[in-house]
Amino acid sequence: MxxxxxxxxxxxxxxxxxxxxxxxxxxxxxxxxxxxxxxxxxxxxxxxxxxxxxxxxxxxxxxxxxxxxxxxxxxxxxxxxxxxxxxxxxxxxxxxxxxxxxxxxxxxxxxxxxxxxxxxxxxxxxxxxxxxxxxxxxxxxxxxxxxxxxxxxxxxxxxxxxxxxxYRYPPTQARLKELLMQERVGRLTSVDFHWYLDVYHGADYFRRWHRLRENSGTLLNHKASHHFDLLNWWIESEPEEVHAFGALEFYGKNHEFRHTHCRPCPFKEKCEFFFDMTKDKRLMQLYADNEHYDGYTRDGCVWKEDIDIFDKMAVQIRYANKVQVSYSLTTYSPYEGFRVAFNGTKGRIDFWMHEKQPWPMESYDEIHVTDSFGKAEFVKLPRIEADHYGGDPVLRETIFKHQSAPDPLKRAANVRDGAMAVLIGVAARNSIGSGKPVRIAELTDLVPQAQKPYAE
Ligand SMILES: NC(=O)c1ccc[n+]([C@@H]2O[C@H](COP(=O)([O-])OP(=O)(O)OC[C@H]3O[C@@H](n4cnc5c(N)ncnc54)[C@H](O)[C@@H]3O)[C@@H](O)[C@H]2O)c1
Missing domain, CATH: 3.40.50.720 (NAD(P)-binding Rossmann-like Domain)
Incomplete structure (x- = not known):
């Protein structure tokens, strides 16, 4: 007994x-x-x-x-x-x-x-x-x-x-999601979301296979699918209509000199975007040592004329629950990070994630919650630099060790979630091509729902 x-x-x-x-x-x-x-x-x-x-x-x-x-x-x-x-x-x-x-x-x-x-x-x-x-x-x-x-x-x-x-798994995202689930600033009505890739990280996408839309679907898909998924998850609804603008006006053919890749480049001394991959043992082992099999150069020139993805992008999204989003992605910013603001009927939540910047960084991340006609609250969270703001280890352990544990923040992502993130990028790309808004329901047989269905 x-x-x-x-x-x-x-x-x-x-x-x-x-x-x-x-x-x-x-x-x-x-x-x-x-x-x-x-x-x-x-x-x-x-x-x-x-x-x-x-x-x-x-x-x-x-x-x-x-x-x-x-x-x-x-x-x-x-x-x-x-x-x-x-x-x-x-x-x-x-x-x-x-x-x-x-x-x-x-x-x-x-x-x-x-x-x-x-x-x-x-x-x-x-x-x-x-x-x-x-x-x-x-x-x-x-x-x-x-x-x-x-x-x-x-x-x-x-x-x-x-x-x-x-990106659903870092502690800062957990806190933002909780505030939204609690309707801390009332009913959500719109979101301002702006992502800045800097001249190192941003440039790296133009060096690698991502530079061709055939491989990556452009950064509206490869990179922004992270951000569109966050939006779908935060807003708890599905995207209905998308209107976008985009252009390639910095990298690629927009430069006076170029070469195949950085290691043998005759312009090394004067190119600000010269990338010396010989200093990174892991990259040399993975890519340089195996170049002779497929000809893929990890340190490709960011000024290559075949680059066919956008380097600046702006997207407007209307969700099935009528929440509106203004999103942008910049790929040659002097600093790295993102700003997001959630506008509600009773106030606003602001968050600025600084990743790399030339001025001193705080040791914490901070969420500002401002009540309309009232006070402001500052939520401080310890800063985690590594592994996508601390998301990767939590995701890994959730998948392999805790799949049947409760998921109060509804972070598990299935095919429908993956699809909705991709569909915003596809719609944005199509909209840039046609100059017209694109309805998500035209792209597959998935019908956008006002209340986002969750993974089982
Ligand atoms: N979630 C994240 O934060 C995150 C971060 C980085 C990369 N990724 C994703 O991970 C994936 C890999 O990216 P990466 O940075 O490791 O790129 P990578 O170039 O280092 O690796 C891709 C590998 O796929 C191989 N490959 C390409 N076509 C193939 C084919 N037809 N059959 C078999 N192998 C093939 C290549 O040879 C290469 O070894 C991408 O989908 C990328 O979007 C996600």
């Missing part, structure tokens, strides 16, 4: 799950429950063994969850990079250049998709067809035709797709 102060297993699970949920709510790593190491580890396979694959989903997953997961296969179109990844992860599994062969031979339970954005749909649909669950990096895909394929594949499969929308 149980003694008075003992708890049943069910109570223990319930209370520890609550504690874990509370910790996750604040963006902290839960310390009370940890999944019991099962005898059989979850079998993972990865396609796309580049920077994100080997880092966030490779060494970091093994470091934090290596007791419950194992890699059974690694696949990349570049055989050298797959071998480099195998060494970086210190694993003994086989490597492949053929995805189907990997699935057939290694029989993974879950496939992690970390290839370039424009290829995600191929691996997501094939993995589902072959009976695997999928964890895919954002953006879910790059255009409406590929998105329709993914939606159909999900409808005819019992397997699950998780879209890794990591």
């Amino acid at each position: 149980d003694s008075d102060n003992s708890i049943t297993r069910r109570e223990f699970v319930a209370s520890s799950t609550k504690a874990a949920a509370g910790a996750l709510l604040l963006g902290r790593m839960p310390t009370i429950i940890s999944a019991k190491p099962s005898l059989k580890k979850k079998r993972l396979a990865m396609v796309g063994t580049g920077h994100r694959g080997t880092g966030m989903w490779g060494t970091s997953v093994l470091a934090s969850c290596g007791d419950i997961v194992e890699f059974v296969g690694l696949c990349d179109i570049n055989p050298g990079r797959a071998e480099t990844a195998k060494k970086m992860l210190s694993v003994s599994c086989p490597t492949f250049t053929n995805f189907e062969q990997m699935i057939e031979k290694t029989k993974p339970e879950t496939v992690i998709v970390t290839t370039v954005d424009g290829t995600h749909h191929t691996f997501i649909t094939k993995a589902l067809e072959m009976g695997c669950d999928v964890i895919t990096e954002k953006p879910l895909t790059t255009n409406e035709a590929k998105l329709r394929q993914i939606i159909e594949a999900q409808r005819s499969s019992k397997n699950k797709i998780i879209v890794a929308h990591n």
